[in-house]
Amino acid sequence: MIKWMKIALRNILKNKRRSFVTLLAIAMGFAAVSLFRGYIHNTYQGLRESAIRGEGLGHLTIYKEGWLEKGKIDPDNYMFSQEELQKIADLVEEDEDVILATPQIHISGLVSNGRTSTIFLANGVIPRDDKTIKGAWAAFRPVRGNELSDKKAYGVEMAQDLAIHLDLKPGGYGVVMAATLDGQMNALDIEVAGVYNTGSDATNDKYLRVPFKFAQSLYDTEKADRLVVLLGNWEKTERVRNRLLSTLSGAGFKCEIKTWNELSLFYSKVKGMFDMIFMFIFSIVFIIVVMSVINTMGMAVLERTREIGTLRALGLKRRGVSLLFAIEGAMLGFLGTILGIVLNIAIWAVIRTIEPTYIPPGVSTPVPLTVNLLPQAMFSLMVFLIFLSLIAAILPARRAAQKNVVDALGHV
Amino acid sequence: MALIETKDIKKDYLLGETVVHALRGVNLTIDRGEFVAIWGPSGSGKTTLLNLIGAIDEPSSGQVFIEDQEVALLSDNRRTELRNGSIGFIFQGFNLIPVLSAVENVMLPLQIKGTSFPEARDRALSRLDEVGLSDFVRHRPDKMSGGQQQRVAIARALVANPSLVIADEPTANLDSDTSRSIIGLMRSLNEKEKTTFIFSTHDQRVLDRVERLVRLEDGRIQDGGDKK
Numbered sequence: 286m287i288k289w290m291k292i293a294l295r296n297i298l299k300n301k302r303r304s305f306v307t308l309l310a311i312a313m314g315f316a317a318v319s320l321f322r323g324y325i326h327n328t329y330q331g332l333r334e335s336a337i338r339g340e341g342l343g344h345l346t347i348y349k350e351g352w353l354e355k356g357k358i359d360p361d362n363y364m365f366s367q368e369e370l371q372k373i374a375d376l377v378e379e380d381e382d383v384i385l386a387t388p389q390i391h392i393s394g395l396v397s398n399g400r401t402s403t404i405f406l407a408n409g410v411i412p413r414d415d416k417t418i419k420g421a422w423a424a425f426r427p428v429r430g431n432e433l434s435d436k437k438a439y440g441v442e443m444a445q446d447l448a449i450h451l452d453l454k455p456g457g458y459g460v461v462m463a464a465t466l467d468g469q470m471n472a473l474d475i476e477v478a479g480v481y482n483t484g485s486d487a488t489n490d491k492y493l494r495v496p497f498k499f500a501q502s503l504y505d506t507e508k509a510d511r512l513v514v515l516l517g518n519w520e521k522t523e524r525v526r527n528r529l530l531s532t533l534s535g536a537g538f539k540c541e542i543k544t545w546n547e548l549s550l551f552y553s554k555v556k557g558m559f560d561m562i563f564m565f566i567f568s569i570v571f572i573i574v575v576m577s578v579i580n581t582m583g584m585a586v587l588e589r590t591r592e593i594g595t596l597r598a599l600g601l602k603r604r605g606v607s608l609l610f611a612i613e614g615a616m617l618g619f620l621g622t623i624l625g626i627v628l629n630i631a632i633w634a635v636i637r638t639i640e641p642t643y644i645p646p647g648v649s650t651p652v653p654l655t656v657n658l659l660p661q662a663m664f665s666l667m668v669f670l671i672f673l674s675l676i677a678a679i680l681p682a683r684r685a686a687q688k689n690v691v692d693a694l695g696h697v
Numbered sequence: 698m699a700l701i702e703t704k705d706i707k708k709d710y711l712l713g714e715t716v717v718h719a720l721r722g723v724n725l726t727i728d729r730g731e732f733v734a735i736w737g738p739s740g741s742g743k744t745t746l747l748n749l750i751g752a753i754d755e756p757s758s759g760q761v762f763i764e765d766q767e768v769a770l771l772s773d774n775r776r777t778e779l780r781n782g783s784i785g786f787i788f789q790g791f792n793l794i795p796v797l798s799a800v801e802n803v804m805l806p807l808q809i810k811g812t813s814f815p816e817a818r819d820r821a822l823s824r825l826d827e828v829g830l831s832d833f834v835r836h837r838p839d840k841m842s843g844g845q846q847q848r849v850a851i852a853r854a855l856v857a858n859p860s861l862v863i864a865d866e867p868t869a870n871l872d873s874d875t876s877r878s879i880i881g882l883m884r885s886l887n888e889k890e891k892t893t894f895i896f897s898t899h900d901q902r903v904l905d906r907v908e909r910l911v912r913l914e915d916g917r918i919q920d921g922g923d924k925k
Contacts, residue, residue: 288801288808295796595792598753599853600781600809602774690753694788 293613310577311621314570316628323656325559336549338422343513344522350539361466364508382525387414388509390500394463398451407493409500430455430479440478446490448480465505578677586685593685594693606686614678618671701727706759719745721916730891737913743897751863752776785854787864791846793838799849800834806857824852844875864896
């Protein structure tokens with residue numbers, strides 16, 4: 286095998302210009318795919334954290350069966366009672382992968398500064414649990430002013446654009462109004478404890494975060510519509526969901542559990558779009574690599590027809606000839622991907638150094654363009670491209686192997 | 698027992714719509730240890746006959762036997778193994794692998810066979826020494842003269858100790874002195890190791906050291922078909 290590798294390598298080096306063009310095509314293809322993969326990996330990571338911690342979705346959300354379908358029409362019937370919440374929370378927190386299970390209630394209504402009113406959507410959360418869910422994310426989108434606190438029952442966090450519309454600043458006062466579960470209008474005073482950026486144009490002008498008790502009080506209920514579960518590792522989301530479904534069902538609770546990605550529409554749409562772009566880029570690279578290797582190896586076979594004839598005359602079998610050219614193709618793939626890794630790391634380093642930012646559609650603030658370096662993904666891509674180059678080389682190699690020895694020897 | 702036997706072999710080629718009769722019924726027997734020159738004018742069928750004897754081509758009709766095996770009945774793999782183990786080739790254009798050094802070229806038949814690297818290298822160095830190229834073992838073909846390249850080709854043909862060496866116009870690209878020297882080398886190896894040599898030529902100058910001449914004309918043996 287080593288002797289054939291030696292011949293293959295020397296032939297690659299012999300045709301420097303042609304080999305360099307092929308290696309460059311493979312390297313650029315590798316770098317393009319790998320960098321884009323690194324970029325979307327970072328984007329998914331950001332969106333995932335944004336959904337789980339920024340939006341406060343946690344990893345899993347437990348609803349009473351039927352809530353998602355009929356909860357809007359008959360909320361009282363599909364909300365968890367205090368007793369149910371406690372029992373479910375206790376069962377859920379017994380799971381080794383669960384860090385926290387916290388009740389939440391989503392409310393909506395009108396918010397007013399005394400002069401103008403507008404609609405709001407609010408999430409009623411237990412302040413200390415909300416802090417646990419946010420974790421390090423809190424530093425990424427800090428609250429201007431004060432955060433929610435158990436000590437101030439009517440202190441709320443208001444989304445930035447909503448605060449601007451209502452001309453409210455931290456420390457300012459307003460009123461929220463909503464229909465209770467019984468259908469009566471209810472109004473409560475609020476103090477804007479802090480102002481925050483949701484990161485999305487679509488929600489920045491209507492979101493509030495309010496203390497859980499405050500939300501219950503506005504809806505005049507002791508119930509909650511969901512129990513948000515935070516896990517230690519997002520990769521275990523699906524496994525824990527199945528486990529919890531079985532535990533809760535065993536305990537007689539009829540629940541549905543949604544994962545963070547099922548609830549975050551934005552994540553699903555962005556992921557769908559990026560996955561498609563990735564496939565598009567990958568397909569182009571696939572075609573470029575295959576065509577480059579086929580072209581190079583086709584030329585090599587043509588130029589070395591006499592050599593093939595000689596090797597066959599000396600006793601090299603047909604599969605030996607195929608192997609020789611297949612090795613050369615694989616070696617082109619290997620050297621090309623090595624060059625691609627160098628290119629990838631160089632571009633990654635440049636991006637890290639200049640730290641460019643951009644504003645994606647629908648996002649209210651610039652986000653850094655960050656590319657993750659993914660050694661495992663790079664290795665998989667390397668193996669794939671080497672295999673692809675080998676397969677691409679086999680076509681002309683088979684043609685070479687089938688050549689009649691006399692015809693090959695007589696080739697000029 | 699004859700090493701090579703051909704029975705009424707014919708070979709036709711299609712050149713456009715014209716059928717060219719390259720061989721028109723050749724019967725030839727060559728024993729082990731012979732030093733045979735097949736000579737005749739261009740187009741007489743010399744190369745075609747050598748290709749058939751070397752098991753790199755098949756006759757249109759007739760039979761070729763090498764070491765009592767009928768070549769046409771062998772599979773492609775078996776025929777390739779036969780070439781690797783029993784036949785050495787020397788080509789008019791030397792046909793050395795350009796990216797390999799002299800010693801690596803000579804090692805090739807052994808490495809194809811599966812001989813270990815050290816053994817193949819020792820045997821190749823020994824053969825290069827025999828052909829007077831011990832100072833050129835690391836040289837690539839493009840750094841050697843035509844005569845030196847042909848010596849490397851001879852060393853390569855002999856390295857696997859074949860029973861037969863086929864040389865197609867081995868001196869055609871060489872000057873007179875080098876031609877004589879190459880034929881002399883082949884002859885001395887034939888005498889020393891009793892390896893059968895069959896070579897084609899139309900150069901009368903190199904025929905004085907040949908013990909058996911087979912004259913071919915228009916695809917037929919005119920003279921020398923039977924051993925004297």
